Amino acid sequence: MIFSIIIAFVVGGLICVVGQLLFDVAKLTPAHTLSLMVVIGSVLDGFGLYEPFIDFAGAGATVPILSFGNSLTHGAMAEAEKHGLIGVLTGMFEVTSSGISAAIVFGVIAAIIFKSKGKVS
């Protein structure tokens, strides 16, 4: 238990380090960094590499945005098996819909309760 928490923490942290390096060294914008991470996760799952990664790192692999790309591909492939090519389109947001809906719902709630402020770093 403790060991798997440490692994998750370290692996998740390392993914964030890569993201920070993309900001600071590669000078990518937040939007570019986000998209790149999603694409990488998606490609990894295409090669069947993301599931073993989740087995190894747990939340360290599922929490970062990489896993959103993984879920996109995962859903698309699962549906494609059932419904053929059209399943690629319907499946993409099948697994991810909960995440997207949650982002919208919680975003609305936060916007109603709080007033946005500039972030002093």
Add this chain to the structure above:
Amino acid sequence: MKNARTYQFATKPSIVSTAVSVGPLEKQSPFRPHFDHVYEDERFGEDSNEKGHATLIEDTCKLAIMKGGFQATDIDLFLAGDLVNQMTPTNFAARELATPFMGMFSACATSISSLITASFFLETNQMERILFGSASQHNAVERQFRYPIEYGAQKPPTGQWTVTGAGFGILSQYQRDKPYVHSATIGQVVDCECKDPLDMGSAMAPAAFDTIQQHLSQNKGTSYDFVMTGDLGKNGSAILQELIRTSGVSSYLVDKYRDAGAEFYGNNEKFLSGGSGAGCSASVYYGPIYAELLKKQWKKILLVATGALLSPLSFQQGETIPCIAHAVELTME
């Protein structure tokens, strides 16, 4: 006009009154004692940032008019600008002020370009009082040029913090006990091919250098108490100092060089490279610097406001950031 770009004003137009208002975070500024009004609400009692921005401009202009002992009807022209699309905050404030109005945009250099333009109008002797200046409101401007604040995007150490503040003044005919505009240099657009909108200081430093060099070459032998740029920040000021030092033209200025943005939040590292925005230079120039000139602490200074002439669209399309700097030499007798 021969040798254009630097002009002297024979009528010595004087800044007879100024007012500066800032938002809640700007309380932390070492210039705080010279701000007329610090608001506790960053939206100035309005329900949106943009509406608050307009209120900030309107209130500060009214204060400048009142402090000078005038009324809005005494103002012949209102010359000002801000950084929001189509300058709606300034336009809306002008609607309330109901004075003759012309909008000006030189990005963050509007604090000085409006003063230069006002000086020329006064030289014609057809106007008596011109209200000039510029303003910025953090949340509205960050959305415009960087990311909406709700996005919570990280800024690198070269990033600057848009100041919520407004600085306005009234320029009128020469008055012996007030600082006057001795001369001005109109900047040229300088593009050093910088592309990073989170490092505008580096992009603007060469423009400031170009204008300073031009102004000094036309005013040889003049000794300044200091030269103060607008919002190069700590990063950009270091680059400008290096440019001054290596060029050798005006090496004596190295120690007399200041930057409003770099000084705005003191040494607080939370504000990264320092303050920026059209309200940054305006609130420093027309607040503390004006007050010190009135007290004759300084007699001759060169104010060089800097502006980055980019739009979010030009940046997204991969364009470089063209920059400009306008200079005004103020004298107190």
